[in-house]
Amino acid sequence: xxxxxxxxxxxxxxxxxxxxxxxxxxxxxxxxxxxxxxxxxxxxxxxxxxxxxxxxxxxxxxxxxxxxxxxxxxxxxxxxxxxxxxxxxxxxxxxxxxxxxxxxxxxxxxxxxx
Amino acid sequence: xxxxxxxxxxxxxxxxxxxxxxxxxxxxxxxxxxxxxxxxxxxxxxxxxxxxxxxxxxxxxxxxxxxxxxxxxxxxxxxxxxxxxxxxxxxxxxxxxxxxxxxxxxxxxxxxxx
Numbered sequence: 679x680x681x682x683x684x685x686x687x688x689x690x691x692x693x694x695x696x697x698x699x700x701x702x703x704x705x706x707x708x709x710x711x712x713x714x715x716x717x718x719x720x721x722x723x724x725x726x727x728x729x730x731x732x733x734x735x736x737x738x739x740x741x742x743x744x745x746x747x748x749x750x751x752x753x754x755x756x757x758x759x760x761x762x763x764x765x766x767x768x769x770x771x772x773x774x775x776x777x778x779x780x781x782x783x784x785x786x787x788x789x790x791x792x
Numbered sequence: 793x794x795x796x797x798x799x800x801x802x803x804x805x806x807x808x809x810x811x812x813x814x815x816x817x818x819x820x821x822x823x824x825x826x827x828x829x830x831x832x833x834x835x836x837x838x839x840x841x842x843x844x845x846x847x848x849x850x851x852x853x854x855x856x857x858x859x860x861x862x863x864x865x866x867x868x869x870x871x872x873x874x875x876x877x878x879x880x881x882x883x884x885x886x887x888x889x890x891x892x893x894x895x896x897x898x899x900x901x902x903x904x905x906x
Contacts, residue, residue, distance in 0.1 A: 778889075
């Protein structure tokens with residue numbers, strides 16, 4: 679059972695455009711929602727993360743929007759650049775017996791055309 | 793900047809052979825994770841350590857996989873015997889204890905089983 683569902687699977691955006699990736703979860707015990715960026719042959723690297731006590735978090739060109747009631751969160755990349763071309767994973771973790779364990783989405787392969 | 797170290801970076805083996813992967817977490821990180829990432833999918837947790845103790849190994853195929861972290865620092869993941877379906881990227885991550893803490897990933901070991 680996929681704990682975190684991510685869409686789209688792939689995304690093509692022109693340079694300067696906005697990239698939007700969406701994720702949904704079911705487990706209401708989740709209280710930490712990071713986004714990871716992964717380049718080919720590399721391990722994932724934390725991009726930005728949010729906790730459910732805020733609805734939005736912005737770091738530079740990257741923004742997370744969080745909708746607790748809908749159990750959805752999304753990543754917005756403003757002014758997308760060719761260097762942003764990578765695979766993006768949303769993830770979630772929570773307390774209890776699964777403390778710290780990250781549940782990842784299937785990933786979105788982003789291509790930004792110059 | 794401190795990083796998670798993994799070796800080897802690449803491993804080719806024949807089915808039924810034994811393989812071992814090594815991980816050295818960031819100094820001071822008591823929590824260590826091994827994830828498996830199949831091509832085109834997100835990482836999935838295999839085992840989680842808190843110091844030298846296993847916290848979660850519910851997804852570890854214990855008939856062929858084993859993991860240890862004897863002194864609570866570096867860790868080894870072993871597969872014996874390897875099967876064709878084990879071909880994947882094996883990622884190690886570490887963090888400070890507790891949920892919601894940033895997990896830092898190593899570069900991974902790419903395993904190909906022939």
